[in-house]
Structures are given as structure tokens and as C-alpha cells.
Amino acid sequence: MTTDDGRPADGGAGPQRDVPPSLDPTSTETQPLEVVVVTGLSGAGKNSAGRVLEDLGWFVVDNLPPALLQPMVELGARGDLRRFAAVVDVRSRAFSSDLQEAIRVLSEAGHRPRVVYVHARDEVLVRRYESNRREHPLQGNGTLTDGIGEERALLTGIAGEADLWVDTSDLNVHQLRATLENAFAREGRTPPLTATVMSFGFKYGLPLDADLVVDARFLPNPHWIPELRPRTGQDPDVRDYVLGQPDADEFLDRYTDVLRLLIPGYRREGKRYLTLAVGCTGGKHRSVAIAEEFARRLSVEGLTAAARHRDLGRE
Incomplete structure (x- = not known):
């Protein structure tokens, strides 16, 4: 394109092309x-x-x-x-x-x-x-x-x-x-909030990076049942035993309600990572089963949630 006097419309600089900032x-x-x-x-x-x-x-x-x-x-x-x-x-x-x-x-x-x-x-x-x-x-x-x-x-x-x-x-x-x-x-x-649910054993110390700590030692210990002792909370028999206790369901329901109360507040404050630690004596049976269940429930609530077992495999 030219002006009326024949000069390029760009003032003589020739064709102009958009140059990416990069x-x-x-x-x-x-x-x-x-x-x-x-x-x-x-x-x-x-x-x-x-x-x-x-x-x-x-x-x-x-x-x-x-x-x-x-x-x-x-x-x-x-x-x-x-x-x-x-x-x-x-x-x-x-x-x-x-x-x-x-x-x-x-x-x-x-x-x-x-x-x-x-x-x-x-x-x-x-x-x-x-x-x-x-x-x-x-x-x-x-x-x-x-x-x-x-x-x-x-x-x-x-x-x-x-x-x-x-x-x-x-x-x-x-x-x-x-x-x-x-x-x-x-x-x-x-994601707005990512959750890690960590099982641990109290005898090995509290996790320093936990935001919330839950104690699962009020539930009966599968350690005292010979056929369950060598297994872990990831085993279906141990999981069913732990989650099948009379108090387990109510405990999970009520604490899930607490998490439903906390999660919107964490999001408003810009918190991106939540670590929920679940402990039992050795971190092998009860805490593992409860942590897996909490991770499942948090996923249902729309969080990206994963279970991690700190002390599983330790003697």
C-alpha cells in the first residue's frame, strides 16, 4: 500500500511483519x-x-x-x-x-x-x-x-x-x-489443592511435614491376630478388618466432614498442598488402611489425592 504521493504507507521502512516477543x-x-x-x-x-x-x-x-x-x-x-x-x-x-x-x-x-x-x-x-x-x-x-x-x-x-x-x-x-x-x-x-495422605508409625516419630495428624490407635490392632500379623493394611483381609470395626465408619465420616470444612478455607488462603498424616503404633496395619480410605474419599471430594506409606516395610 502507498500514500497519495507514492511513498510506502509504512513511511519507507518496507513491509512490516509481526515479530513474536520471544x-x-x-x-x-x-x-x-x-x-x-x-x-x-x-x-x-x-x-x-x-x-x-x-x-x-x-x-x-x-x-x-x-x-x-x-x-x-x-x-x-x-x-x-x-x-x-x-x-x-x-x-x-x-x-x-x-x-x-x-x-x-x-x-x-x-x-x-x-x-x-x-x-x-x-x-x-x-x-x-x-x-x-x-x-x-x-x-x-x-x-x-x-x-x-x-x-x-x-x-x-x-x-x-x-x-x-x-x-x-x-x-x-x-x-x-x-x-x-x-x-x-x-x-x-x-490443581487448587493436592493432598498426600501419609501413614506412619508413632514409634518412629511424627512426620515433620504433616499439616494434620490423625491417630488410628483407638482401633483394634491386627498385629494381635496371627493370620493378619504378617500382612499390611493394603491387604484386603486387613483392610476389611480395620474398616469393619464398629467405630471406623463413624470416625471416617466425621473426619471427612472436618476436611470438607477445612478444604474451602485452605483454597481461599491459596494453599496448594495438604499432607494428612495417619498414625498407628508401627505404621503397618491400621494407619495404612485408614490412609488409603482417606485418599479415596478426598478424591471423591474433587482433590488430587494419593496415599504414601512412610514406615511400611520397617521392622
């Missing part, structure tokens, strides 16, 4: 990203968690300093990235405040940052470091436990604001993968 180096247009920050204790499995996310299709950057988180996200948002994950490690005493500020700025910019806090018990971390013959990054001239303690103190602020806690003390790599897949393998669509 290919235009001068473009400042950005699109909101899903952002996951994986942080936590050294030796707890942050890098393993990052590899799982990478396998799930996330663009993952390892050992990213907090100060570079915002520039990296903005760079990715100008391109074709939609899901970005960063593994952030302890590198300075300003770590926690720097990371919290970066997350705040990203949220205000319209991105959707989530924090996954990976941790483990001290004795587990010590065992892992000793088996690898490595020093803790904050150990300095002190002991290994000194370094772990200092790191826990540095992480207090960000740990309290984390969206998802993952305790790897009793997880193998396959269980860690299943935990993260349950939370993130949604082809870019994050």
Missing part, C-alpha cells in the same frame, strides 16, 4: 510464569528434586543465587518458557532475606512462585555426608552438626513460608519422584 531482542513484553524455588538443607536432596522437575518438563537451573532469580525469570518470561524451577543453595548469610525479597517481587510482577522446602533429620544428614566423605558448606572449622545447625537457623524464615515441605529422611529416590510428580505433573495446570 524472537524480538528489543521486546519487553513478558508472560507470567509458573516458578518453583527448590531450597532446603544441604544433603537433603534438593538437586534430586530439581532433576525430577526437569524430567517433568520444567526448565531447571541449579545453584542459582537468590539475586539472580528475578532476572532469570524475567528473561524466561520474554521467551517461550512457561515453567521455570531454580535450585537455590546457601551461599551467604543474606540468603534467606534475599530469597524472600525475590519471591515477593516475582509475585507482585504477576508470576506464580512456589517454594519447595526439602529437609531431613540431622542424623540422616550426618550419615549422608559421612558416606560421601564431604564437608558441609557451612561447617568451616567446626563440626558437621555445627554446619547443619547453622544452616537450619539461616533457613528458618523461608522454611516457614514454604508451600510444600518434603522430608526425605525416609524416602528413596523413587518415593521422592512420586511425591513431586503428585504435586507438579499436571502439564502446566496446577
